[in-house]
Amino acid sequence: MSADHLPFRYRWPVLAGALAGIALRLVFSGVAGGHWSAMAGAFVFLAPIAVGMVTVYVAEREHRRSWLYYLGAPFLATALFVVGTLLINIEGLICAIVIAPLFGVLGSIGGLLMGIACRVSGWPRPTLYAAGVLPLLMGALVPGTALQDEHSQVERSLWIAAPPAVVWQQLTQLPDIRADEVARGWAYRIGVPPPKSGVTGAAGQRVQHFRMGKGIHFDGDITEWLPARRIAWTYRFAADSVPAGALDDHVRIGGLYFDLLDTAFELQPEHGGTRLAMRTRYRVSTQFNFYAEGVAKLLLGNVSEVLLELYARRSEVQTVSCFSSMVPRAT
Known part of the structure; x- marks a missing residue:
């Protein structure tokens, strides 16, 4: 493919776009809920568009580029922008991976808009200035606490070759819990600490205690307790439940932007085994819920499937072990 299509020969426009994005990210490095938080809609929506516009503007100063370039080069620039924030340690891996697809699309949109401005309007420089100022203006005007709360849930079920009593015990x-037992979880692959244990407290406490990697710990207050039939709990997080650095602040469980609300399991005898159904409710609070909620649903749905498979494997192993111990050995 020629250099007019992708910036392999002339890399400066892509680098310029990426540096513009990093500069905006340094500006939007405020505390969660503040005007200048990286979770502010002004940054999430407008920064990648600005990256795309800078990329195309710099490239057009050299010579006319193709429409494909207007889409492809900004996409590469936003990718380099995200990688750059990781390299200088101002962004966490989880957030970078989650936001990269949206940034890529918005960067391409910005590049296309600048391409149109260069070809049609004859006013590329004022357009670029507006693209750079708009994130700052919107960041100053829109409060970081102007969030949209969205409550949703994921439901999954799995048939297990074990009786309800055995599944209930698990x-x-x-x-x-070993790391290899939950290795298929996408959330754990991108940096969320994997679960270590989930154990009900002593008799009469009706509290589920959870531990995850990196020292994360929290409780579930049991709201329904029907042995071998149904169990449900609401999540409770203490001030020290998530140690500093264990999770990106933007995806902190029980934080401003995301929270787990409750989980319920229902056990139904089915075909000589048990149908285990799992429902988890959660909250997403951002200025871009159309994207954040979809990502949360995708990741939590996968985590639910991984946990159900974990319960199934352990229940089936226990069932086989119990059956084997009951079979008399030949003498």
Whole structure:
């Protein structure tokens, strides 16, 4: 492919776009909920558009580029922008991976808009100035606490070759979870610490205690307790539940932008085994819920499937072990 299509020969426009994005990210480095938080809609929506516009503007100063360039070069620039924030340690891996697809699309839109401005309007420089000022203006005007709360839920179910009583035991006593047992979880692959255990407290406490990697710990106050039939709990997070650095602040469980609300399991005898259904409700609070809620649903749905498979494997192993111990050995 020729250099007019992708910036392999002339890399400066892509680098200029990426540097513009990093500069905006440094501006939007405020505390969660503040005007200058990286979760502000002014940054999330407008920064990648500005990156795309800078990329195309710099390229057009050299010579006319193709329409494909207007889409492709900004996409590469936003990718380099995201990588750059990781390299200088102002962004966490989880947030970078989650936001990269949206940034890529918005960057391409910005590049296309600048391409149109260069070809049609004859006013590319004022357009570029507006693109650079608009994120700052909107960041100053729109409060970071102007969030949209959206409550949603994910539901999954799995048939398990074990009786309800055995499955119930795993639901209430699940210690020593190995990393390989949850390796299929997308959230854990991108940096969320994997679960370590989920154990019900002593008799009469009706509290589920959870531990995850990097020292994360929290409780579930049990609201429904029907042995071998149904269990549900609401999540409770203490001030020290998520140690500093264990999760990106933007995806902190129980934080300003995301929270787990409750989980319920229902057990139904089915075909000699158990149908285990899991429902988890959660909250997403951002200025771009159309995207954030979709990502949360995708990741939590996958995590639910991984946990159901974990319960199934342990329940089936226990069932086989119990059956084997009951079979008399030949003498």
